[in-house]
Amino acid sequence: CGLVKNLSLMSCISVGSLSAPVIEFLEEWGLESLEENAHSQTPCTKVFVNGVWMGVHRDPANLVKTLKKLRRKDDISAEVSIVRDIRERELRLYTDSGRVCRPLFIVENQQLLLTKKHIE
Numbered sequence: 682c683g684l685v686k687n688l689s690l691m692s693c694i695s696v697g698s699l700s701a702p703v704i705e706f707l708e709e710w711g712l713e714s715l716e717e718n719a720h721s722q723t724p725c726t727k728v729f730v731n732g733v734w735m736g737v738h739r740d741p742a743n744l745v746k747t748l749k750k751l752r753r754k755d756d757i758s759a760e761v762s763i764v765r766d767i768r769e770r771e772l773r774l775y776t777d778s779g780r781v782c783r784p785l786f787i788v789e790n791q792q793l794l795l796t797k798k799h800i801e
Contacts, residue, residue, distance in 0.1 A: 688781075697778030698758035700730050706757065710744060712736045726765075729773045741765060741772050748774075753787070 712728055714736050725737035738744050745765050751757045760782060762775040787794045 692781050692783045695760045695778050695780040695782050698760055698776045700774075700776045702757055703761060703774055703776060704730055704735065706748075706751070707735060707738075707744075710738075710747065711740070712738055724770065726770045726772050729771065731775055731777050732773075738772065741770075745772065 707728060707730070712735060713725070715734070717736075723739065725739055726741035728735050728738050745763060748757070748761075748763050752759060752761055752763070758776065760776070760780075762773075762780060762782075764773040764775075765771075766773070
């Protein structure tokens with residue numbers, strides 16, 4: 682019972698946002714189409730947006746780091762989910778509605794980055 686109450690108090694349901702800004706960013710940041718990379722021997726990470734395979738990327742660590750910075754600066758929606766599966770070499774981004782979201786407290790240099798603006 683306590684878990685159910687805590688989940689309902691601490692989580693929210695995503696309302697969804699447009700995937701176009703995320704896709705545009707990916708294209709600007711080196712997303713390669715499947716046709717371009719068909720014969721490449723270098724290992725690449727598959728990039729999915731809302732379950733659709735958009736292409737591949739050669740530097741997923743830097744891409745994830747940049748996406749998280751943009752999300753924290755509110756350049757892309759705070760509801761965008763970023764999932765990197767290193768073993769499967771996949772990066773999955775979700776902008777759709779109906780996902781359960783929970784708060785994530787970010788700490789840098791032993792300081793919580795939460796401000797009153799975030800709470801309101």
